[in-house]
Amino acid sequence: MKLLVVDNEEIYRDIISTCASARGLQTRTAASMDEAFNIFNEWQPDLVSLEVLSSNGDGIKLIRQLKEAANDRIIPIMVITFKSDDATMNACIQAGADDFLAKPFNDILFNTRLSTHLRNVLFSKETFQKNRDLIYFQSMIEREHRMAHQVLAHAMDRSEDEDEKVAVTRLAATSFNGDIALIKRRADNGLLLFIGDFTGHGLPASIGALPLTQAFFKAASENSSVAEIAHHFNSILIDILPDYMFCAAYIILLNTDGMLEYWGGGMPHAFIVREGEIDMQSIRSKHMPLGILDREEFEDTVTQVKLKAGAKVVVASDGVLEMNNDDGNMLGDEKFINMLSQQSDHAEIGVFQANIVDQLVTFQGDAEQLDDITLLSVKA
Amino acid sequence: MSITVTVEQNSHRVGIRVVGSFDFSLFNDFRAAYSDYLTGYQELIVDMQAVEYLDSAALGMLLSMRNSVSSETDIVIANSNAFIRNILMISRFDKRFIIT
Structure with missing residues (x-):
């Protein structure tokens, strides 16, 4: 001194x-x-x-x-x-x-x-x-988040978001949290969907996304079964992710006859909407997320749900259900169901989705969006 | 401290109590909390009573703990509130942990 x-x-x-x-x-x-x-x-x-x-x-x-x-x-x-x-x-x-x-x-x-x-x-x-250090680390993390967005945007480039039966909305938060949504129509016209949520934030959350994306499009072109895909994805993530990281996910195949097959691990329940009725029971995660259980222990049990004509399936990442409004209230199932039940049954999937997103944005008001939000709707 | 560890006298139980937000900020502290008890104990009890929030990073930290600790030792996740219990059950943590 x-x-x-x-x-x-x-x-x-x-x-x-x-x-x-x-x-x-x-x-x-x-x-x-x-x-x-x-x-x-x-x-x-x-x-x-x-x-x-x-x-x-x-x-x-x-x-x-x-x-x-x-x-x-x-x-x-x-x-x-x-x-x-x-x-x-x-x-x-x-x-x-x-x-x-x-x-x-x-x-x-x-x-x-x-x-x-x-x-x-x-x-x-x-x-x-300490302030200098914090500013340094903050700018590094911001850069990593931007990089992660870019990596994922690139990974999801081949996703067929424009399919007439599907609508997907991705609202990025400032702190990127590793949501991923992939859509691909198979040669047999079945619609293959993947909605995943990686542990953590930023660049680390995106490292598993690249190999999964490649594997997804390959699986779609080879007409792999949902169970095979689940197994394969789990193997990929077991090999590359550290033991404290995993990916909660739904792997969904919607066949042309309305038969929906899914494997779900660690994701919130999905919603089936038809004639103002909401079914929250039929599509729910039954497994541990991908990347936790080794190959021998992994459970690939797939569930089948027969969708009635006109039924819509809505999958929301936890960023949607845990969304906060100005007063700090969480959206939760009840308010979200309310939004879903108000939608017209005859609406095209794009309109249906846009209406829900509008209501979510209205609910959110001026509150800061803390998590990435991924919302995917598909019509039987 | 957000984490306190208690070892019961003459017993094979270790209690790890987490307070407040159970998230990535506790990554090193949580690992340090159980690293002395990897083998030879009957039960490690993670007490969630004072945990207000838990994110997926915390789930990862619990899985990492399960991997590090001897498979002879049960890991009990105790006193979770409904919100946390729901998160644990959605990810089927009952397959690897005892949830009470």
């Missing part, structure tokens, strides 16, 4: 320097204002003691100049002066001085004050450094 002593009298420069040196401080002295300002800028002291009567200038003005030069660093200025009247003290404090001691001063008092100021300086230096 460095103390700059500004005093026109040599004896005080010595006394203050000696006191400070005894406490392990480095010191430099200045006998005039000009000299003080130059040393201040060149040597960058951590605190300053100042006799406002020093020659060649105005002490009050110097205090202002030093405070200005310090910018956002905290560099306490202790005025130690013979001119100890109230008016001078007020002027010094107004100009930005942090302390005021009258000469001749008591060395115990000086030491106590010095300790207090040093503590503040130390504390502010730590805070300053």
